[in-house]
Amino acid sequence: MALSEPATVPAYLDRRNNFGRSPAGGFQRLSFAGSASEYFGIWIVNILLTIVTLGIYSAWAKVRRNRYFYGNTVLLSRGFEYHAKGGQILIGRLIVFAYLIIYNVVLTVMPLAGGALGLLFFLFVPWLLTRGLRFSARVTSYRNVRFDFVGRTGGAFVAFIVGPVLAALTLGILAPLASRWSYRYIGNNLRYGRKAFATDPALGAIYKTWLPSAAMILLGLLIIGAIIAINITAMAPLIDDPDAISDELQASIGALTVLIYVLMFAVFGTASLFYRAGVRNVAWSATTFDGKHRLMSDLSRFRYTWIAVSNFVITLVTLGLMRPWAAVRMASYVNEHTAIRFEGEVGEIFSAIEQEGSAVGAEFMDIEGFDFGF
Amino acid sequence: MPSSLAEAGERLTVHGDAGAELSGGKLSAVEISPRVGAVPRRITFPDGSLFETGDNDAIDRFLTRKGRGREGIIHRMERFHPRLIAFVAAAILLGALIYRFALPALVEVAVAVTPPVVPRVMSVSTLEALDRTVLGDSELDEARRGRIIEGFRAIAALSAGGEGDYTLNFRKGGAIGPNAFALPDGTLILTDELVELAGNDTEMIVGVLAHEIGHVELKHSLRQIYRAAGVAALIMLIAGDIGSGAEDVLVQGGGLLSLSYSRSAEAAADRHSVELMLKAGRDPTAIARFFQLIETKLEDHSETSIFSTHPGTPERRKAILDLVAELRAQPR
Numbered sequence: 001m002a003l004s005e006p007a008t009v010p011a012y013l014d015r016r017n018n019f020g021r022s023p024a025g026g027f028q029r030l031s032f033a034g035s036a037s038e039y040f041g042i043w044i045v046n047i048l049l050t051i052v053t054l055g056i057y058s059a060w061a062k063v064r065r066n067r068y069f070y071g072n073t074v075l076l077s078r079g080f081e082y083h084a085k086g087g088q089i090l091i092g093r094l095i096v097f098a099y100l101i102i103y104n105v106v107l108t109v110m111p112l113a114g115g116a117l118g119l120l121f122f123l124f125v126p127w128l129l130t131r132g133l134r135f136s137a138r139v140t141s142y143r144n145v146r147f148d149f150v151g152r153t154g155g156a157f158v159a160f161i162v163g164p165v166l167a168a169l170t171l172g173i174l175a176p177l178a179s180r181w182s183y184r185y186i187g188n189n190l191r192y193g194r195k196a197f198a199t200d201p202a203l204g205a206i207y208k209t210w211l212p213s214a215a216m217i218l219l220g221l222l223i224i225g226a227i228i229a230i231n232i233t234a235m236a237p238l239i240d241d242p243d244a245i246s247d248e249l250q251a252s253i254g255a256l257t258v259l260i261y262v263l264m265f266a267v268f269g270t271a272s273l274f275y276r277a278g279v280r281n282v283a284w285s286a287t288t289f290d291g292k293h294r295l296m297s298d299l300s301r302f303r304y305t306w307i308a309v310s311n312f313v314i315t316l317v318t319l320g321l322m323r324p325w326a327a328v329r330m331a332s333y334v335n336e337h338t339a340i341r342f343e344g345e346v347g348e349i350f351s352a353i354e355q356e357g358s359a360v361g362a363e364f365m366d367i368e369g370f371d372f373g374f
Numbered sequence: 375m376p377s378s379l380a381e382a383g384e385r386l387t388v389h390g391d392a393g394a395e396l397s398g399g400k401l402s403a404v405e406i407s408p409r410v411g412a413v414p415r416r417i418t419f420p421d422g423s424l425f426e427t428g429d430n431d432a433i434d435r436f437l438t439r440k441g442r443g444r445e446g447i448i449h450r451m452e453r454f455h456p457r458l459i460a461f462v463a464a465a466i467l468l469g470a471l472i473y474r475f476a477l478p479a480l481v482e483v484a485v486a487v488t489p490p491v492v493p494r495v496m497s498v499s500t501l502e503a504l505d506r507t508v509l510g511d512s513e514l515d516e517a518r519r520g521r522i523i524e525g526f527r528a529i530a531a532l533s534a535g536g537e538g539d540y541t542l543n544f545r546k547g548g549a550i551g552p553n554a555f556a557l558p559d560g561t562l563i564l565t566d567e568l569v570e571l572a573g574n575d576t577e578m579i580v581g582v583l584a585h586e587i588g589h590v591e592l593k594h595s596l597r598q599i600y601r602a603a604g605v606a607a608l609i610m611l612i613a614g615d616i617g618s619g620a621e622d623v624l625v626q627g628g629g630l631l632s633l634s635y636s637r638s639a640e641a642a643a644d645r646h647s648v649e650l651m652l653k654a655g656r657d658p659t660a661i662a663r664f665f666q667l668i669e670t671k672l673e674d675h676s677e678t679s680i681f682s683t684h685p686g687t688p689e690r691r692k693a694i695l696d697l698v699a700e701l702r703a704q705p706r
Binding site for chain 2: 033034037038039040041042044045047048049051052055064067068071072079081104144265269308312315316320321323
């Protein structure tokens, strides 16, 4: 697919372009119109009512949160809309919850039956994910035209079970393949009105964005290994004499364990954020809508990783209170680096789509599976 | 397209620029989306047509006039206002109260309503799984086994459930080495390795068994399962939107807290051992000797750390000796 080439412009070079905000080719960027102070109120009321209602309100909380974020995601001065009802989400959650309880009870009562049950689980999860994706798509609209998702369970099994398992078994070497599968599964099955999205991210481009992350993990593990080795050589003579295991040594072993744990978390977290941003750029930029309108993502991997990491630290330090600010900050950044270029006159394109109407009626019965956005 | 919304008696109508009615419907049949922040309101008419407006306040005034002001209550709570500080405080307070009081209470209720068949089935299947994987047949001689069983019967008879509630199984530990553990239905498992470690001190083994009986009697495993489930549910509840990284941290924190729970369960079982041994007129310090043995033979001098399931061995031994001294000092 020749159209996918410009995607591979290294994202970090794109900083130059960001000042202009208007890249060549007439790309229309998304924007985010929400504010941290406004979202703070929604967020804290969601938490409070969820606690007071012993969790039941969480379904309605999700609706309010998504209506806020979708509604403030603006393209061509029109927002997206989220139409799910709290009741639908509650029912979906109860079903998943019941399954998890049954699963855990059976697992506790008959540990040896765990194998068979695990197999069933592997079949159930893709089905749930497919339903969840379909639900999310169908309750989303833009200009009063709904999205739809037509993926099947088999595809979800390959994209979300086989892919990650393969990636894990090969220690991440095949992770780009898994990413490609999942993006293709979502991107090729997404519909807007009666028109389809199509995506075919090039494997080579994903590997190119994967390399720095792999190098980061290797380097991180080497450093952690060196720290362990140095400490073991320092401690070994002390441990030879069992009586000499002092309190201080105990304490330093404890501190070392914590340090290594935190380092591992940091290394893998950073590398996966870096990779996630890169893959998103490649995959979105290789996506077209209705065969001609091109999508684009030009996140800077450094900036994206920085925002995610600093968001995490600030959320933790403020005991969660800055989370609304962090969420709005991330949404703004991601939206501003997502764009679409329409071939032709935008008004005509949308009135044609609106004329055709949605493939899905507004009054369909559906329930949410997993919480799984796209 | 630009248009305006107007009220006409029972109906709500939309007019285009030229003044022609584009759509309309009875107020009760028109769906007005609830207000969320400054997101434009959607007014959906029965024929499926949609009117969108950013003038949220006008819609709110209209609804209030129609006596439907209550529909906006959630939004009014959410508005950025000093009141939100109280909400933050209430959320933290309620969360803490749930963790501190509601969760333990729920665990107690769950333990109380769990039919006895549940721990029985759990235990049978666990023992079966262990037998198939790590445990082997015991190679202890009859005489030694007899002495241990005799001591075990004596203390089991004095425990709350009576002798019938407990069965003692001898196994070869294999990979799990010197160990004794209890399954929730009162099935106790003692490994040959532990018996060998104890040498000729049968009393010490009886003390360890009394500790395991304590776990069963206090229903520690059931409690732990329910507690873990409760903490997970609590995190899921509150962590609706805190970001996946922060959620991981919460889960890890929950793990650390459950370890602290596990340590206090061990200490409770230690106390139970002392009390049961005293009641049986046996040596209550026997289990302390066992810890002494672990310290010297296995060179375990570890102190209590927040990362372990059991309290530090020297500390446990001291706590037991203190308790024995205290109980002995009490007039009976």
